[in-house]
Amino acid sequence: MTAPELPTEPSAAHTIGEYQHGYEEESRLRGFRSGCGFVTATWGLRCPRCGQLDLEEFALSGKGHVVAFTVQTVPADEFVNDAPYAYVLVELEEGGRISGWMPAIRAVTDLAIGDRVRWVPSYKPGVQFEKDGAGAGR
Amino acid sequence: MPREAWVLGAASNRFGKMKETGREAASRVALEAIQMAGLEPKDIGYTFVANAFGLAERQAHVGPLINTALGIPEVPSCTIESACSSSSAALHEAFVHVAGGFHDAALVVGVEKLSHLDTLTATSYFAIGADYPFESHNGATFPGLYATIANAHMRRYGTPPEQLGSVAVKNHANAALNPHAHFQKPITMDTYLNSPVIASPLRLYDCCPFSDGAAALVVVAAEKFPNPRTVPLVIRASTRAGSIADMHDRPELTGLPASQRAAEAAFRQAKVDRSQVDFMEVHDCFTIAELVALEDMGFYPRGEAGRATADGLTARDGKLPVNPSGGLKAKGHPVSATGASQVVEIFEQFNGMAGRRQVPKANVALAHNVGATGSSASVHIFGRR
Numbered sequence: 001m002t003a004p005e006l007p008t009e010p011s012a013a014h015t016i017g018e019y020q021h022g023y024e025e026e027s028r029l030r031g032f033r034s035g036c037g038f039v040t041a042t043w044g045l046r047c048p049r050c051g052q053l054d055l056e057e058f059a060l061s062g063k064g065h066v067v068a069f070t071v072q073t074v075p076a077d078e079f080v081n082d083a084p085y086a087y088v089l090v091e092l093e094e095g096g097r098i099s100g101w102m103p104a105i106r107a108v109t110d111l112a113i114g115d116r117v118r119w120v121p122s123y124k125p126g127v128q129f130e131k132d133g134a135g136a137g138r
Numbered sequence: 139m140p141r142e143a144w145v146l147g148a149a150s151n152r153f154g155k156m157k158e159t160g161r162e163a164a165s166r167v168a169l170e171a172i173q174m175a176g177l178e179p180k181d182i183g184y185t186f187v188a189n190a191f192g193l194a195e196r197q198a199h200v201g202p203l204i205n206t207a208l209g210i211p212e213v214p215s216c217t218i219e220s221a222c223s224s225s226s227a228a229l230h231e232a233f234v235h236v237a238g239g240f241h242d243a244a245l246v247v248g249v250e251k252l253s254h255l256d257t258l259t260a261t262s263y264f265a266i267g268a269d270y271p272f273e274s275h276n277g278a279t280f281p282g283l284y285a286t287i288a289n290a291h292m293r294r295y296g297t298p299p300e301q302l303g304s305v306a307v308k309n310h311a312n313a314a315l316n317p318h319a320h321f322q323k324p325i326t327m328d329t330y331l332n333s334p335v336i337a338s339p340l341r342l343y344d345c346c347p348f349s350d351g352a353a354a355l356v357v358v359a360a361e362k363f364p365n366p367r368t369v370p371l372v373i374r375a376s377t378r379a380g381s382i383a384d385m386h387d388r389p390e391l392t393g394l395p396a397s398q399r400a401a402e403a404a405f406r407q408a409k410v411d412r413s414q415v416d417f418m419e420v421h422d423c424f425t426i427a428e429l430v431a432l433e434d435m436g437f438y439p440r441g442e443a444g445r446a447t448a449d450g451l452t453a454r455d456g457k458l459p460v461n462p463s464g465g466l467k468a469k470g471h472p473v474s475a476t477g478a479s480q481v482v483e484i485f486e487q488f489n490g491m492a493g494r495r496q497v498p499k500a501n502v503a504l505a506h507n508v509g510a511t512g513s514s515a516s517v518h519i520f521g522r523r
Contacts (some may be wrong), residue, residue, distance in 0.1 A: 101277030
């Protein structure tokens with residue numbers, strides 16, 4: 001008796017570990033685009049909006065603008081020596097959103113929704129951003 | 139056709155810091171709920187346990203331990219995990235089993251104990267309920283995640299801090315009358331506004347506490363228990379929904395799609411209109427969560443729940459009381475006990491057991507419970523026979 005032939009379901013192009021290694025060690029931040037236009041930087045096998053298989057992988061510029069943020073005085077466990085810092089939700093230039101943190105933002109007056117930010121490779125954990133363009137250094 | 143299912147017994151301990159272990163507390167409230175229902179443990183056909191962070195006590199698979207303590211070791215059990223909505227998910231499973239005819243009576247037990255951990259470790263346990271590599275590893279804490287919702291809500295609707303504060307003041311006032319509550323002391327708006335910022339714009343008094351606690355429910359088939367000794371909660375709707383797990387991948391930040399879906403499904407299932415709901419227990423892990431819940435479920439237009447709260451419409455004696463128990467915010471939030479404890483409050487209100495926090499009318503009530511930042515949500519609607 002032979003095993004039934006299963007429909008082909010390719011695995012994701014990478015693992016979560018490889019994705020993290022990409023931005024932490026290889027200066028490579030990756031995004032995924034679905035046929036419906038959904039863009040994400042979060043690991044998955046199919047598009048969470050339309051279910052499409054075969055998401056197109058591409059290199060993200062890491063540039064975008066802040067759509068929401070908070071300055072945390074009580075840090076996450078991997079960031080105990082970094083508080084206060086901003087946790088940010090960023091709308092990317094390529095579309096889609098990503099989350100990250102900004103160690104230089106230590107007060108709510110240091111950042112505003114709409115501010116332009118860019119990803120900066122770092123030896124510290126997580127996707128790290130800094131201010132970009134005219135508002136940088138405020 | 140599903141059978142009518144009731145919550146026939148409900149019990150909770152006092153939330154806060156438990157001296158005993160989770161399994162002890164769970165067993166005690168389970169027995170209390172069974173006795174309140176007028177049943178014996180042997181009447182239970184299945185035990186559904188919620189205990190998301192049992193490993194913090196070096197204990198998993200707690201269902202058989204509870205059943206053994208109750209003298210019913212032969213009864214099957216399982217643990218249901220859905221972060222902060224674990225015990226409402228367990229209630230849903232009990233409802234499905236009972237309404238579907240697989241068992242005539244089921245036990246739901248939610249329990250959590252984290253107070254023996256330091257704050258950083260406890261915070262880390264909570265963080266694993268989010269998407270760890272794509273949210274927590276990027277610096278998010280749970281207050282931080284909800285703070286981004288508050289930030290977006292304030293930006294879009296101009297929600298002032300005082301409207302968040304009105305949620306905290308109301309829920310602390312309610313909890314002060316609740317013997318099950320972690321915090322039993324009212325606070326003032328000044329206390330709220332002067333409390334330290336945890337994750338801007340959220341202050342200390344925007345945040346629910348880490349609480350230990352246990353709560354239990356007995357769900358039965360109405361046709362098998364025709365002469366209840368309590369006022370049973372008729373389960374008119376038991377719905378759950380999900381949404382994209384990561385907040386940053388959702389198109390809208392000022393609402394939780396899973397709450398919207400679960401509520402719509404619940405109102406359809408119950409054949410109940412929003413105007414018929416007398417009071418509700420909603421998921422207020424942070425003050426902004428209560429406002430968003432009221433807007434997600436369609437009780438208030440977007441951006442208007444804060445004003446309604448500040449105007450007293452959601453107070454115990456208001457037009458539509460919300461969280462008469464004190465909510466997660468002040469009654470406390472022992473993660474896996476929370477959903478069941480919301481139903482304990484509704485049970486006590488229906489049975490006239492709520493003392494000075496008794497709401498004026500208790501014929502139809504709603505319980506809304508969220509897992510993580512809304513990647514899971516449960517809505518239950520209860521009525522009278």
